[in-house]
Structures are given as structure tokens and as C-alpha cells.
Amino acid sequence: MxxxxxxxxxxxxxxxxxxxxxxxxxxxxxxxxxxxxxxxxxxxxxxxxxxxxxxISLDKGVEEVCALTEEGARYAEIGLPERRILEIAGVEGVPLSEIKDPALKVGIGWLKKKGWATVEAGRITPKGDALPGKDEEILEALLFQGETSGSALDEEALKLLKSRGLVESRSEKSWSFEIxxxxxxxxxxxxxxxxxxxxxxxxxxxxxxxxxxxxxxxxxxxxxxxxxxxxRPYDVTLPAERIYPGKVHPYQRLLTRMREIMLEMGFTEIKGEIVQSSFWNFDALFQPQDHPAREMQDTFYLDSRAEIPDYASVKEMHERGGDVGSTGWGGNWDPEVARRKVLRTHTTSVTIKYLADHPNPPVKAFSIDRVYRREAIDPTHTPEFEQLEGVIMDDGLSFANLLGVLKGFYAKMGFDEVRFRPGYFPYTEPSVEPEVYIEGLGWVELGGAGVFRREVTAPFGIERPVLAWGLGVGRLAMLRLGLKDLRLLYQSDLGWLRDMPLSTRM
Ligand SMILES: N[C@@H](Cc1ccccc1)C(=O)O
Incomplete structure (x- = not known):
């Protein structure tokens, strides 16, 4: 001391x-x-x-606070069923068959248990003076004084009343000080x-x-x-009450961080429509009209049709390959198929439209937004999720620049080890799938990237190379936030949200 x-x-x-x-x-x-x-x-x-x-001396304890239940309060006023039966029975006793009310009948067992009466040959016969029990005293006390500390009440009788559902109790922290x-x-x-x-x-x-x-x-x-x-010196080692201040959702924070990184890297944010024509979601990206990704089981279609731009050059490219040394996909390209509305399946629909509107260099744009695919929901799949899409168009850009930009982005996100596996997308050549190395998980694929094919750019009069990529943001969030289940990002699980640190550098 x-x-x-x-x-x-x-x-x-x-x-x-x-x-x-x-x-x-x-x-x-x-x-x-x-x-x-x-x-x-x-x-x-x-x-x-x-x-x-x-x-001072300080006593910390847990106190049991007791109160009547609704039923208990009623009995406290009108009497326990066994007491009321006794009143009906008087000194003479009463035939069992006369006790019909189920609310009274429960008292018969208690009459016997308390030794207040005998029940024989269909008749209830009181035994003598049934003095008020401890349980009845408690009922009365609680009715009179409301919530009462359990320690002031008879333990046995209290237990009995609780088992009968007439009294309930809760624990309360109690403190007691003495100088x-x-x-x-x-x-x-x-x-x-x-x-x-x-x-x-x-x-x-x-x-x-x-x-x-x-x-x-x-x-x-x-x-x-x-x-x-x-x-006053502040003792940071003392336990403190936990408080739960309002805070930005961790997923939102991650999205904001990504946005900041893209802005730092000189990109402009663009936004597009959730509902797109198949034209911008698929056809403009040189995806053949019979491509499996366009099937109903993969894509959400809407009933209505969209306006599409002048499509002659796109149709020509799909059918015959235009004049960029391609053979095209052959067959007949149908504008009605291109008009079908979809919930965008990737944000590449947003960037290609933006490029078509801005065919001249330089373009350096990104979009972080939600996309939709018909996926069965499981820990790593949800039918709605976010993508981070980026495009750069300028003179003299090469595939090597694409890899450099992606590495730069991942490094800023805190992933130092990045590698690229060959990939395939109908709209890029070459195509890669970037992977990052995670301790304990190994290499994890995080999206797709590539250089847009001439079949994609030429019909829109885009003459410069275009580097493009789309990254799965949810995956990244899982890795950053250490989640095993993607769905947590979309459920407002209070326990998880409260446990998330207020601020982590993500
Ligand atoms: N759109 C592709 C990703 C991608 C974007 C741009 C270029 C190449 C690939 C996807 O959703 O998986």
C-alpha cells in the first residue's frame, strides 16, 4: 500500500x-x-x-434479483391453488369431482405434498390448520415490495416457486464499498x-x-x-468496459481503400448501369452468341429488350472477322439476341461501353461495382458480388505494362507475391489469371486480365492497345479479413461487426 x-x-x-x-x-x-x-x-x-x-474495500458480487411472474402475481393476490381448494373444502372436505377448474386442479398434488389434506376415496379432507408457508410469504413480499434480492428470501421456498414458474430471477452485478x-x-x-x-x-x-x-x-x-x-496518470492495463462505437463496415472500408489506391495510381472512376443489354455485356466483348456463359443458368435475363447502338461493325466482326485478320465466329449474328437485357455479369460491360464512348487515348479508368451471376449460394459463392475493373488505353502499351500495373496494385493492397497464370477470355489475347501467395493457403486466383483483342476494339474505332482486368473483390476481402465464409460480408452479423477492429490498414 x-x-x-x-x-x-x-x-x-x-x-x-x-x-x-x-x-x-x-x-x-x-x-x-x-x-x-x-x-x-x-x-x-x-x-x-x-x-x-x-x-476502501470493495466487494464485487453477483446478486440474484427476484420478481413475480405474471402467474405468480395473480396467485399472490388470489392465493395459491392449494390454498383456494382448502377454502372451498372448509372443515368438511369436498368431493374431488367438484374441483373442475384446471387452474385449481394443479393444487391437489400440492395439498398432498404439503400435508394439508388427504385425498382418499374421491374426497379431499383437510387435516387441520394449514399455516401460511414460506412460499406464500415470498409471494406476498414480492407483491408488496417488487424486485427483491434473492439472498433475503428463503432458499428452499424460492427454488420451489421458481420451479412452479411463479417467480423468476436474474443476476445483477453488485458492488459494495466500505472505507x-x-x-x-x-x-x-x-x-x-x-x-x-x-x-x-x-x-x-x-x-x-x-x-x-x-x-x-x-x-x-x-x-x-x-x-x-x-x-492523472492513466493506467492502460486496467480492464475497461467494452464499447461499440458506430463504424464503417469492414467490407465498405476495403472497397474505399481499393478506390483510393486506384485514384492514387491515376485512374478515373466510372459508373455504369446494373441492367445492361447483352450487347454491352457480351457481344461488344466478342463473346459468341452461343457462348456457354450466356446461358440462362449462368446469367439473369430480364424480360424486356434494350436499345442497342449501330451494330453493323460488331455484326461483321462476329460473322466474318472484319479486316483485322480474324475469321470471326462465323454463323449469323442476331441483333435480337444482343437486345436481351441482363443483370451485368461482369463490370467489363461498363468499361467497354466507356471505351466505345471515348475511343481516343489516353483512357485510364476503373469501376468498383456489383455484378450478378446465377450461382448456388455457398461459403465462397453468392449470386451478387463486387468486381474491380480497370482499363488503360494509350500509345505503345504492352502486356508487360499490364503485369506491372497489376503487381503495383496488389503491392499497395499488401500482397507482395504475385504471379500470373495463362488464362482464357474471349475478349483478351494474351490473357492471364493473377494469383497472390497467401501464407497457409498457397496461390490464390484473384481474377482475370489481358490485352483486348482487335476483334473487340476495332468495331468501335479504338486503335490503341487496351489493357484490361477484372478482380474479384470478395475473394480479396476474405483474404484480407480472414474470412472462411464470403456470406458474412453481406449479412449484418452484429457479433462479427463488433469484433472487427475499428481501423485496420487494409
Ligand atoms: N470479366 C472477367 C475478368 C476480365 C476482365 C478484363 C479482362 C480480362 C478478364 C471476369 O469476370 O472474370
């Missing part, structure tokens, strides 16, 4: 007030809080400090010293807005309203 000398100066005005109340015989934080007109948690935190200094001898003398010294106004430093526990405005808080001491205070 610290010497009294130290102790005296360590008391903040608040501590001193609380100590005073405890010395006056208040044992309960609620009452002290009420009296001092401060919050109960402030009293408790003061008291914990006082207890640590040995100035120690050291506390008494510290209080006395503090009172003496404030009377003689000697230069004892008080502790300020809280820097108020006023102190900040006056600039008095910056040094070791706070000179405030004629008194010199010391700022």
Missing part, C-alpha cells in the same frame, strides 16, 4: 467526493451516483482507484489540507473543452481557475 503522503495528493476532487460518501456510509455506487449527480460508471471507476490505493482506516485518515488529511489551502496538487481526471480552449492542458500541470492540478 502506498504511503499516506502519496495517497493524499493522488485524490482527484471526484475521488474525494466519492470517498466522502463512502465514509458517510453509502455502500452502493447507484446511490452515490444519484447523490453526487454523476454517472454510476464514474463512481465505479473512482472506487476502483480508491480500492487500489487501499482507501478503510487508511481511507479515513486520507480523507481527513485531504480535508485539512484543503482547509489550509496548502499547495497540494489535485489530479484532474478529465480535460474539459474549456481547458483545451484556454490552452492550460499542454504542460505537466494544469493551472485552472486558481488551482494547480496534475494530470
Amino acid at each position: 502506498p504511503k499516506e503522503e502519496d495517497t493524499r495528493s493522488k485524490l482527484s476532487p471526484r475521488d474525494r467526493q466519492v470517498l466522502k460518501e463512502i465514509s458517510d456510509g453509502f455502500t452502493d455506487p447507484g446511490k452515490i451516483a444519484e447523490k453526487l449527480k454523476i454517472k454510476e460508471v464514474s463512481v465505479i471507476s473512482s472506487a476502483e482507484g480508491l480500492a487500489e490505493m487501499g482507501l 478503510t482506516d487508511a481511507g479515513r485518515s486520507a480523507l481527513k488529511m485531504a480535508e485539512d489540507s484543503s482547509r489550509s489551502s496548502s499547495a497540494v496538487f489535485d489530479y484532474v481526471a478529465q480535460i474539459t473543452p474549456d481547458m483545451i480552449k484556454n490552452g492550460v492542458w499542454e504542460g505537466k500541470y494544469v493551472d485552472y481557475k486558481g488551482t494547480r492540478y496534475e494530470v
Whole structure:
């Protein structure tokens, strides 16, 4: 225990007030809080400090608080069923068959158990004076005084009432304070010293807005309203109450971080429609009209038809390959198929449309947005998910530039090891699938990328090379947030959200 000398100066005005109340015989934080007109948690935190200094003793316990259930309250007023049967039976007794009310019948068993009556040959016969039991006393007490501490009630009878569903209880934390001898003398010294106004430093526990405005808080001491205070040391190792402040959803934070990275890298954000024509989602990207990805089981189709732009050059490219040295897909390209509306299956539909509207260099754009595919829902698949799409179009760009940009992006996201596997997409050549290395998981595929084919760019008059990629954001989030189930990103699971740190560098 610290010497009294130290102790005296360590008391903040608040501590001193609380100590005073405890010395006056208040044992309960609620009452002290009420009296001092401060919050109960402030009293408790003061008291914990006082207890640590040995100035008070502190009893933490769990208290059982009891109250009547609805049924219990009714019985407390009209009497327990066994008591009411006795009243009906009088001294003579009553035939069993006369007790018809099911609410009364439950009392018959209790009559026997309590030895208040015999039940024989179809007749209830009282045995003599049935004195009020402990259970009835409790019912009455609870009716009269409301919530009551379980420790004040007869244990056996209470258990019985709880098993009958007439009384319920909950646990409440309870605190009890008592001043120690050291506390008494510290209080006395503090009172003496404030009377003689000697230069004892008080502790300020809280820097108020006023102190900040006056600039008095910056040094070791706070000179405030004629008194010199010391700022109270803060013990960061003490357990504190958990609080749950509002915060940005971790997934949203990750999306924002990605957006920031793309902006830092000089990209412009673009937005597109969720509902697209098949033309922009598939045909403009040189996906043949009989491509399996266009099937109903993979894509959500809408009933309506969309406007599509002048399609002559796209039709020519699909059927015969235009004049870029391609053979095209052959067959007949049908504008009606291109008009079918879909929920976009990838954000590449947004970037190709943007390029068609901006065919001249340079273009450096990205889009982070939701896409839709008919997937069965499981831990790693949801029918809605996000993609991060990027395109760069300019003179002299090459495949090597694409790999460099992707590596740069992943490095900023915190993935240092990146590799590229050959991939295939109908709209890029060459195509790759970037993978990042995750400790414990190995190489994880994170999307697709490539250089747009001439079959894609030529029909829109785009003459420069276009580097393009689309990354699965949910995958990335799972890795960054350590999730085993993607669905957590879309369910507002309070427990998980609360446990997520307020801020992590993602
Ligand atoms: N759209 C592709 C990704 C991609 C985008 C751009 C170029 C190449 C591939 C996908 O959804 O998987």
C-alpha cells in the first residue's frame, strides 16, 4: 500500500467526493451516483482507484434479483391453488369431482405434498390448520415490495416457486464499498489540507473543452481557475468496459481503400448501369452468341429488350472477322439476341461501353461495382458480388505494362507475391489469371486480365492497345479479413461487426 503522503495528493476532487460518501456510509455506487449527480460508471471507476490505493474495500458480487411472474402475481393476490381448494373444502372436505377448474386442479398434488389434506376415496379432507408457508410469504413480499434480492428470501421456498414458474430471477452485478482506516485518515488529511489551502496538487481526471480552449492542458500541470492540478496518470492495463462505437463496415472500408489506391495510381472512376443489354455485356466483348456463359443458368435475363447502338461493325466482326485478320465466329449474328437485357455479369460491360464512348487515348479508368451471376449460394459463392475493373488505353502499351500495373496494385493492397497464370477470355489475347501467395493457403486466383483483342476494339474505332482486368473483390476481402465464409460480408452479423477492429490498414 502506498504511503499516506502519496495517497493524499493522488485524490482527484471526484475521488474525494466519492470517498466522502463512502465514509458517510453509502455502500452502493447507484446511490452515490444519484447523490453526487454523476454517472454510476464514474463512481465505479473512482472506487476502483480508491480500492487500489487501499482507501476502501470493495466487494464485487453477483446478486440474484427476484420478481413475480405474471402467474405468480395473480396467485399472490388470489392465493395459491392449494390454498383456494382448502377454502372451498372448509372443515368438511369436498368431493374431488367438484374441483373442475384446471387452474385449481394443479393444487391437489400440492395439498398432498404439503400435508394439508388427504385425498382418499374421491374426497379431499383437510387435516387441520394449514399455516401460511414460506412460499406464500415470498409471494406476498414480492407483491408488496417488487424486485427483491434473492439472498433475503428463503432458499428452499424460492427454488420451489421458481420451479412452479411463479417467480423468476436474474443476476445483477453488485458492488459494495466500505472505507478503510487508511481511507479515513486520507480523507481527513485531504480535508485539512484543503482547509489550509496548502499547495497540494489535485489530479484532474478529465480535460474539459474549456481547458483545451484556454490552452492550460499542454504542460505537466494544469493551472485552472486558481488551482494547480496534475494530470492523472492513466493506467492502460486496467480492464475497461467494452464499447461499440458506430463504424464503417469492414467490407465498405476495403472497397474505399481499393478506390483510393486506384485514384492514387491515376485512374478515373466510372459508373455504369446494373441492367445492361447483352450487347454491352457480351457481344461488344466478342463473346459468341452461343457462348456457354450466356446461358440462362449462368446469367439473369430480364424480360424486356434494350436499345442497342449501330451494330453493323460488331455484326461483321462476329460473322466474318472484319479486316483485322480474324475469321470471326462465323454463323449469323442476331441483333435480337444482343437486345436481351441482363443483370451485368461482369463490370467489363461498363468499361467497354466507356471505351466505345471515348475511343481516343489516353483512357485510364476503373469501376468498383456489383455484378450478378446465377450461382448456388455457398461459403465462397453468392449470386451478387463486387468486381474491380480497370482499363488503360494509350500509345505503345504492352502486356508487360499490364503485369506491372497489376503487381503495383496488389503491392499497395499488401500482397507482395504475385504471379500470373495463362488464362482464357474471349475478349483478351494474351490473357492471364493473377494469383497472390497467401501464407497457409498457397496461390490464390484473384481474377482475370489481358490485352483486348482487335476483334473487340476495332468495331468501335479504338486503335490503341487496351489493357484490361477484372478482380474479384470478395475473394480479396476474405483474404484480407480472414474470412472462411464470403456470406458474412453481406449479412449484418452484429457479433462479427463488433469484433472487427475499428481501423485496420487494409
Ligand atoms: N470479366 C472477367 C475478368 C476480365 C476482365 C478484363 C479482362 C480480362 C478478364 C471476369 O469476370 O472474370
